[in-house]
Amino acid sequence: MAEVKLVALEKKFGDISVIHRINLDIADGEFAVLVGPSGCGKTTTLRMVAGLEEVTGGSILFDGKAVERLEPKDRDIAMVFQSYALYPHMSVRDNMAFSLRMKGVSSAEKKRLVGIAAEMLGITDLLDRKPRQLSGGQRQRVAMGRALVREPKVFLFDEPLSNLDAALRAQMRIEIKRIHQRLRTTIIYVTHDQVEAMTLADKIVVMNGGHIEQVGDPLTLYRRPVSRFVAGFIGSPKMNFFPARLLADESGLHADLGEGIRIEMPQERDAAYRPYAGRSVEIGIRPEHLLDDARPIDSGAVAMDVTVDVVEPLGSTSLLTFVLGGTSYTAIGDVALMRRPGGRVRLRAAAKDIYLIDPESGRVVH
Ligand code: ATP
Numbered sequence: 001m002a003e004v005k006l007v008a009l010e011k012k013f014g015d016i017s018v019i020h021r022i023n024l025d026i027a028d029g030e031f032a033v034l035v036g037p038s039g040c041g042k043t044t045t046l047r048m049v050a051g052l053e054e055v056t057g058g059s060i061l062f063d064g065k066a067v068e069r070l071e072p073k074d075r076d077i078a079m080v081f082q083s084y085a086l087y088p089h090m091s092v093r094d095n096m097a098f099s100l101r102m103k104g105v106s107s108a109e110k111k112r113l114v115g116i117a118a119e120m121l122g123i124t125d126l127l128d129r130k131p132r133q134l135s136g137g138q139r140q141r142v143a144m145g146r147a148l149v150r151e152p153k154v155f156l157f158d159e160p161l162s163n164l165d166a167a168l169r170a171q172m173r174i175e176i177k178r179i180h181q182r183l184r185t186t187i188i189y190v191t192h193d194q195v196e197a198m199t200l201a202d203k204i205v206v207m208n209g210g211h212i213e214q215v216g217d218p219l220t221l222y223r224r225p226v227s228r229f230v231a232g233f234i235g236s237p238k239m240n241f242f243p244a245r246l247l248a249d250e251s252g253l254h255a256d257l258g259e260g261i262r263i264e265m266p267q268e269r270d271a272a273y274r275p276y277a278g279r280s281v282e283i284g285i286r287p288e289h290l291l292d293d294a295r296p297i298d299s300g301a302v303a304m305d306v307t308v309d310v311v312e313p314l315g316s317t318s319l320l321t322f323v324l325g326g327t328s329y330t331a332i333g334d335v336a337l338m339r340r341p342g343g344r345v346r347l348r349a350a351a352k353d354i355y356l357i358d359p360e361s362g363r364v365v366h
Pocket of ligand 1: 018036039040042044192
């Protein structure tokens, strides 16, 4: 196991800079997930850690030792890719044992390590098959097994589940989490799927345009996003952002959302929000915090009356879409009400669940 540090890590392809001097600390045994939209630099960062991509500047430390000039084979890492990269002519057993053979491990030890990994992944029955005789999910397990047998210091995963269907992805997610709980090996895992990031990570690293936007545990990122980008990226369905004007009167601060909708700002945020009085801002409210009036809510709530556009029943709740100023927004409704499109509904949110965003900097004002 190892502690991993990225120090002012930089990557250029020709003249184009794609990773801009990022710093990151991953503790020994931590499950870190790099997440962000396509092209933000997740894979490039992971490939630099793996040694598959040269670094342009900065350093990568494993337990304080610089590894950025070492060959991949000398870094004591194991990587699992989206494409399983199995040898088609070899059995599952031989695929899993391949790296051990290269290391000169004895056959008894090879058998033991393959046996443990196969058992952990539930593929003991498949050891004599060839990759073409396996389903996608089974192949991904073999690819993971091949990484597990090496008992590396650091596991690197590059979108390992993206070729699987939704049900299998959910199942494999639980298995990866279970394996990490058992082995406690440091993991760096790349995905563009924020649900995968939320459910797997001890530490989420949100990347955007070659920078790190925010690092934190899943709930901190969900509750205290630093920016509009993180607020919009973490959480599903996505946070609503209402363009508004912040106004002050004798009763305090309120946000005017247009169409007669006015939200009272919580008293305790007065000091932080006061500098925005008279200015354009954005108000962020998550759909799951914008509830119709059948659902209980704390006191100190704000309310807005809107017209329902679309209702999507989900079972225990419904997703309500409504339109304000030509933009669609989402709220969670009580299924029992079965609001009809065109009907009016009062939506409420607790004061603590309202975010104010500086539209110029994109920062969330806390
Ligand atoms: P995705 O989720 O789509 O895989 P990503 O976040 O992993 O995206 P990267 O693959 O790391 O993003 O790419 C980061 C940026 O670097 C992109 O703009 C990409 O076009 C660029 N890039 C990646 N590899 C190369 C290369 N070999 N040559 C030139 N540019 C590259």
